[in-house]
Amino acid sequence: NLKLAKELLNSGCRKYCDSFSCVCPVTEEAIQKVVDVLRSGNLVQGKEVLLLEEKIADHIGVKHAICLSSGTATLHLSLIALGIGYGDEVIVPAFSYVATANVVELVGATPVFVDIELATFNIDVLQIEQAITPKTKAIIPVHEFGLAAEISYLMEIARKNKLFVIEDAACALGARENDQMVGSFGDLGSFSFHPRKAITSGEGGIVSTNNDKLANEIRILRNHGIEINGTKMNFVRAGFNYRMTDFQAALVGSQFNKLETILAYKQQLAQIYLNEIKHTQIRLPIVPDNKYHSWQTFHLLLESEKRRDELKEYLKVNKIMTNYGAQCIPNMTYYQEKYENDSIAKFSNAYMAFTCGLAIPLYDLLSKEQIIYISKTINNFK
Numbered sequence: 551n552l553k554l555a556k557e558l559l560n561s562g563c564r565k566y567c568d569s570f571s572c573v574c575p576v577t578e579e580a581i582q583k584v585v586d587v588l589r590s591g592n593l594v595q596g597k598e599v600l601l602l603e604e605k606i607a608d609h610i611g612v613k614h615a616i617c618l619s620s621g622t623a624t625l626h627l628s629l630i631a632l633g634i635g636y637g638d639e640v641i642v643p644a645f646s647y648v649a650t651a652n653v654v655e656l657v658g659a660t661p662v663f664v665d666i667e668l669a670t671f672n673i674d675v676l677q678i679e680q681a682i683t684p685k686t687k688a689i690i691p692v693h694e695f696g697l698a699a700e701i702s703y704l705m706e707i708a709r710k711n712k713l714f715v716i717e718d719a720a721c722a723l724g725a726r727e728n729d730q731m732v733g734s735f736g737d738l739g740s741f742s743f744h745p746r747k748a749i750t751s752g753e754g755g756i757v758s759t760n761n762d763k764l765a766n767e768i769r770i771l772r773n774h775g776i777e778i779n780g781t782k783m784n785f786v787r788a789g790f791n792y793r794m795t796d797f798q799a800a801l802v803g804s805q806f807n808k809l810e811t812i813l814a815y816k817q818q819l820a821q822i823y824l825n826e827i828k829h830t831q832i833r834l835p836i837v838p839d840n841k842y843h844s845w846q847t848f849h850l851l852l853e854s855e856k857r858r859d860e861l862k863e864y865l866k867v868n869k870i871m872t873n874y875g876a877q878c879i880p881n882m883t884y885y886q887e888k889y890e891n892d893s894i895a896k897f898s899n900a901y902m903a904f905t906c907g908l909a910i911p912l913y914d915l916l917s918k919e920q921i922i923y924i925s926k927t928i929n930n931f932k
């Protein structure tokens with residue numbers, strides 16, 4: 551078992567990031583695609599970017615997909631394209647990667663936090679309406695860990711209150727609610743290709759939308775505010791450089807072809823965890839019947855921070871590396887100092903998920919035997 555355990559520690563993607571729970575199988579085929587682009591001399595936003603945009607728009611089921619330089623850039627430009635800025639409020643879940651709230655700060659608006667449900671780690675849709683004020687302009691639901699939020703219901707709330715919706719689907723490419731892909735519900739959908747996500751370009755992201763105007767605005771903003779009309783070129787916005795390189799698009803594109811296979815296999819691995827882990831002090835994630843989980847992260851919940859830290863240490867001794875899932879954002883120093891949030895009282899579920907949660911290994915390079923071994927090791931945790 552020690553040999554197996556060593557394999558567990560040493561497999562995966564340390565070359566690309568130091569987290570055990572990330573997936574980045576860069577195949578020879580993908581490397582060859584990158585080399586081809588390098589040899590072509592067409593390095594930035596060429597035909598590989600266009601091809602990837604077409605493929606992903608088709609997969610999600612939207613009219614437009616626009617490649618950008620990171621997931622954070624996709625959220626940032628989405629807010630700007632919607633005209634959100636100073637004096638506006640944007641509703642975000644209290645438990646997510648901090649980028650979800652940072653982008654609201656970046657455009658000068660105020661993030662208004664709403665607590666999550668512990669069963670799914672997603673925003674508690676029943677608490678959204680009481681957070682809406684006359685200043686509220688948008689909601690950014692996060693499909694946390696690859697599980698769709700209650701997105702259909704959330705869209706009803708948004709439409710009733712005339713709010714925009716940007717889906718933060720950074721870690722949920724391929725996730726579905728009632729067979730509809732995330733990223734196709736809201737006004738805009740945001741995805742990341744960071745190495746911790748299912749497929750990666752190193753850094754990168756993509757925005758999805760059915761709205762022609764928003765798509766055009768984001769294309770202009772990603773490229774310094776440029777507008778090209780026939781042979782004429784003009785700068786109509788103070789834009790950004792949020793472009794993706796063509797070799798990044800080639801890299802992520804060749805993995806994208808295998809996305810559904812990767813997700814189906816992760817589905818099987820997650821099911822083994824769900825069947826095999828039996829421990830009275832550990833709560834397993836719940837998947838509602840109408841959702842297809844993309845299993846970015848398999849997140850356990852312990853009963854206290856102390857027990858969580860003990861489990862982390864115990865697994866480390868057994869050569870199984872773990873990671874923290876996401877942050878209770880109002881509890882981070884920047885947000886605490888600026889808004890004086892009492893996160894422990896106001897966002898008790900987010901605080902619990904942050905302090906008592908633990909992400910265990912789940913990626914497609916692991917074998918079923920390894921997943922069973924990890925499950926048994928967890929079951930023996932005293």
Ligand SMILES: *Cc1c(COP(=O)(O)O)cnc(C)c1O
Nearest residue numbers: 620621622647649720721742744
């Ligand atoms: C990864 C992630 C981001 C940021 O994506 P980057 O590509 O790293 O900028 C934003 N939101 C969530 C929920 C994420 O998981």
